[in-house]
Amino acid sequence: MSWLSRLANAFRSDRLDRDLDEELRFHIEARTDELVARGLAPEEAARDARRHFGNRLLLRESSREAKLFSWLESVIQDTRFGLRMLRKNAGASVAAVLSLALAIGACTAAFSLIDALILRPLPVQDPGTLVYCSYVAPDSPTNENTYVRQALFERFGRASQGKLELFGTSFPGNLQTISFGDSGVQEENARVQLISGDGFRILGIHPALGRLLTAADDGRKVAVLNYSFWSSHFGSNPDVLGRWFHFWGADFQVVGVAAKGFDNLSPGYRMDVWFPRMNSTGSEDPSQGWDQVWGRLQPGVAPEQARQILQAAFTNYRRDHTDEFIRSGGPPDQLPKYTAARLNLKPGSSGSASMVRMEFERPLWILAVVVALVLFIACSNVANLLLARAAAREREMAMRISIGAGRARLMQQLLVESGLLAGGACILGLAIASAAAPSIVNLLSPSGYPAYLDLRIDWRILAFVGLAGIATTVLFGLAPALRASAVSPHEALKAGARVSGNMGLLRLLLASQVSFSFVVLFIGGLLLLSFYKVTSVNLGFSKDRVALFQIGMNDSAKNDRAYLIATQLLGVVRRIPGVEAVSLSQQGLIGGNFAWIERPAVRFPGREPESLKPRYLQVAAGFFDAMQIRFLGGRDFTARDMAPGSSAVVVNEEFVRRYLSNAIPIGQRFEKTGDDPHPVSQEIVGVVQDAKFNNLRESNSPTVYAPWRYPGGTLEVRTAGDPLTIAPVIRQVIDHFNPETVRAGSAILQSEQINNTLLRERLLALLAGFFAIVAIVLAAIGLYGVLSYSVVRRTKEIGIRVALGARQLGVVRLVISDVILVIAIGLGIGIAGGFALGRFVASLLFEVTPSDFWSLALPLACFLLASALAALPPAFRAARVDPIVALREE
């Protein structure tokens, strides 16, 4: 009989049952007839025939087993029974489902983030043949560069004809304001991207509306919208075609909407508007180029073959353009390395690495490991629960075996029960994940620079949840099932038999729980400590009550008289009620890793140029006052210093320590050689304390503050009250001050600006800390469960001991000693695991290493405290066992 017909039998089981009954009835009747023929009374003959037959039900069962898949049927039966059993233990079941759901939900959220950011193939045609170019700069071998100048891009195109189709894109920029002005002004914040006209064709993207860009569009002012942008900002109105919007001083016409689902080539951001490069000023213009160059391998072309073609073009280009390297300040001795640099073709099937991916890939994997460990802990908790329940149900199992249930069938029934728990947890977990994943994306978005991940629930997520469900069922369900089905009815059914005593499995589960939860606690502790250290770093300035305004300045105003406008602007803002201090600087403090810093060479009279180059920051007068950076000596810039021609600079403590051996430097002069090859003489007029500039992790470095003479850059305003309440006023004042020259951009609090640089630390600390708490709670529950169970099991023994004169302390010691070794072993493994995983985390830590005293002491203390709390109630119960009651239970 084929497998298929067996399956069919399962559904036709009624008829088969009837057939079987009929066959057996015939048998009984035939025997009855014969017995009657031998002279027995008909009733007695019938009884005898039936008795002879034995257990008719068992017979039918095993006959059918041979024939058909009664399995399906039995699963349904077991499901009903399982639901009834779970309802009977509602409290424990709910707790089990909730803890599992939390863990499965966390794993699913982590997976969906990792999938969206790293794993999922781009929604383009045949993503497997997509590649992108990258190379490594000679001075920073870890830093991947992808920028390709137009001249090189054209060489690439000529060299790879027929083997590779190439197109370029720009990096995702900040959110930009684009205004649709044809029918009333409609301003939208959008992220725009340049793309070669050919790009969409090579990617194989289809338009959802209108047309996409083509090679003929290069240089034309046309644009294509993102599908989600179109539906959220234009209500999917097809009228958007042909509309004009204003951006970057030009007008663009919308010609189409890209296919739904195509958001970007670098997961992490959503591009809202694509347009071709507007004007080509010639391929030799060094400012022309593509941030990223993508290629589509043609059929039959191996990646390495394509790479070698591009490599040849790349090397030739660099040989022909060594001047570019020298001009950009490359040391001549590095030139051979520069021309011999390797060009890589990276697989682009899941997109290129965006800032979001580079920043959060490792944190997400760490979180994935942490939540997987939490899932293990939750699983072993549920397994503990089921084991204890299986012990309680031992008699039921024994009864069922002795009336003829098959052991496989019993196991199946217990696994179905576990499956029900896991299934419920999966559904709930999916809900948790779909709520949690988007809020994690918010956590990793800097304000004003929102990250975007496509977190739809697709078959990949569902498959993950399904697998997680099956894995957990097996993990926590198999052991109890195996154990329960191994019940010996003979033993278990004996009157007064004590519940069977195999604690080995419980101990194993407890040990693994202890070690996993300690690993999670350890990692969480490291990340929390690191976050604490980085947030309590001494900034050197005061971040409170300071708002930062980006000030846009017309380039034509960058002349010798600009400082006067700047001074006026500062005066106007200063007079706004509630403003305490105001200043301007080229860049705001703690701009994050994007900040560009000039590092010129300095030379003191009679000395060689210093090998260590200082930071060179430009700030207006009043900056140190506004940011509350303390003066250690000398003075601030005066109005006279703000005029061009002044050589006054202020330096920081570190500058004095490094270059001047702490000698009082007021009046000291030095020469600075930067972009301008002519040395500029500078005079130190003041010394300020060290302050962080770019990010909180940086160490103090020698810094020169020079006057910033333009009405642009970042405007710092310190206010008496909450800056946000007067920020709109300030903005208005700036906008009305001199509209031709100066525009106020977005405002951000200094504290928020700092927080933006700590997104990764905060995300990790928050989530790892949260899961550390979950892990320790689950582990404590597990320990509590095991101890309680062991006290119940040994009540009689304890009673006897007390009756024979054991003291309460001795009883408690007896109970605790049962698990203390297990915990110690678990902790040992946990510490080893923590150190192993800690190495992977170390690069994300700030001033914390896994081998620090506190790194180990803190989680250890937490763990011991939690275990003590968990052990107290069962220990008390053991100590209070009344021998008379315990022994009477017999």
Next chain:
Amino acid sequence: MQRQDSLQGSLPLLVLKILARRGPLHGYGITAQIEAISEDILRVEEGSLYPALHRMEEAGWIKAKWVTTENKRRARVYEVTAAGRKQLEEEETRWRAVSAAVAHVLQRC
């Protein structure tokens, strides 16, 4: 739970042999035949017979069909197949070898 019956293992052999000799028979007929031929020494447990019959049917050694008996009762009769005959030959050879060996041992002891 499972009472060992003396025919375990050799039951398929006997069933095949009887069906091969006597032609199509129903379950009760097979029991009766085994008991009659063995002069009531061998008793077939119905609890073993029917599962065995169904297993053999599934293995393709015998096939079954419904017939109506002379007193108008529906009965399921079994018939040995070609594969069954081959199996019978093998089992018979094996059984003879084993029982000869056992007899040999019993005599020598």
